[in-house]
Amino acid sequence: MSEHTCHARNCDVVVPRKMFMCRPHWYMLPRPMRVLVWYLYVPGQEGDMSKVTAGYLQHTALCIELVAKKEAANAADG
Numbered sequence: 001m002s003e004h005t006c007h008a009r010n011c012d013v014v015v016p017r018k019m020f021m022c023r024p025h026w027y028m029l030p031r032p033m034r035v036l037v038w039y040l041y042v043p044g045q046e047g048d049m050s051k052v053t054a055g056y057l058q059h060t061a062l063c064i065e066l067v068a069k070k071e072a073a074n075a076a077d078g
Contacts, residue, residue, distance in 0.1 A: 007060065008067045017046040020060060021067070028067050037063065 006013045006022040013022035020026065020037055029037075040059055045051035 007064055009064065025067050028070050029063055033063055
């Protein structure tokens with residue numbers, strides 16, 4: 001499979017397999033968090049789950065949560 005949906009909650013945008021999120025969600029993350037996603041990424045992990053590290057999973061879970069909080073705050077603001 002060469003594509004998947006963005007990892008942000010309730011997002012059905014299709015992105016290339018090596019990408020974590022769609023562009024709008026990706027840029028909701030502060031730059032240091034984006035840099036760390038790429039630092040923790042192991043080339044080829046999208047095709048071999050045994051290459052995915054615990055650090056990558058923990059950090060990306062934080063990223064997903066931050067985006068969800070930002071979207072909730074934006075929705076509350078109106």
